[in-house]
Amino acid sequence: MRALLTSLKALAPAPIKRAWRRFRTSPPAPAQPERGRSDETGAISAPPELWHLVGAADADFIRVGQGFKSLFLDAGLKPHHALLDVGCGIGRAAAPLVDYLDENGRYAGFDVMSEAIDWCRANIAVGDPRFEFLHADMHSDRYNPGGTQPASAYIFPYPDASFDYVWLGSVFTHLLAADQAQFAREIERVLRPGGVSIISWYLIDDEARANAGEGRAAFDFAHALDGCWTATPDLPEAVIGYDLQAVRDQYEALGLDVLNQALGVWRREPLQDQDIIIARKRA
Ligand SMILES: C[S@@+](CC[C@H](N)C(=O)[O-])C[C@H]1O[C@@H](n2cnc3c(N)ncnc32)[C@H](O)[C@@H]1O
Secondary structure, three states, X not given: XXXXXXXXXXHOOHHHXXXXXXXXXXXXXXXXXXOOEOOOOOXXXXXXXXXXXXXXXXOOHHHHHHHHHHHHHHOOOOOOOEEEEEOOOOOOOOHHHOOXXXXXXXXXXXXXXXXXXXXXXXXXXXXXXXXXXXXOOEOEOOOEOXXXXXXXHOOOOOOOOOEEEEEEOOOOOOOOHHHHHHHHHHHHHHEEEEEEEEEEXXXXXXXXXXXXXXXXXXXXXXXXXXXXXXXXXXOHHHOEXXXXXXXXXXXXXXXXXXXXXXXXXXXXXXXXXXXEEEEEEOO
């Protein structure tokens, strides 16, 4: 190649030779940050004005996403794995996986909020076949009041046994019981045998009940619904809790063996950190 360029240059008349020299010595144009990536760190981040869509408006996108990634890695996620992110929001979990998953790895996320999915599609791993974001137009009083499909009948648009990991970050904390039960069946279906679910919850146990009455817990799940509880009766899907034992029974019935149950401090302090259950589908 170099020999070819040298010989082409030798053939050029003088003005072209000068231009060639300028061309050869001019510094490379500064690289434009990829869409969605911040100039300073190169990390992908949604603009702060979108953060309110997925909870606390001051919860930093990059820091929260790195926390999710650590959780996945601790649970055994490898670069070649396929992960489904149910209720992916503005892609806080997707962003740190762009540089982690290898060419065999795969990420799929879906959400009821079209604004969030539009942002993900336009800014995270654009044109990268490993990443897919889907708008699912399910009804949610809290997140998609105009949605047309009931979540209680939604079939995840993926084949059986197609994911190594399924992640739900603060999604079952917003689903009514019939919707949650359908999603749990679908999670089991799309996980491959030996695959792992990582799900956050508000799980109501004796401590949560006792402290709620005393005003110490972050939420008082005092309002019974059909199969779950809400702390916000005016808009039930704003905060939903489930009985811990009923949830454990559901995992057992679905053939998902609980590997780890980490109970959050929300039950004893006014902090919203959630409970997390990691479970493996029986092989
Ligand atoms: C608190 S946000 C968490 C978003 C994301 N998992 C994260 O941690 O950044 C709850 C998300 O659940 C989504 N959601 C609510 N109901 C849903 C449903 N039936 N199916 C899929 N996503 C849903 C909301 O649109 C919202 O993005």
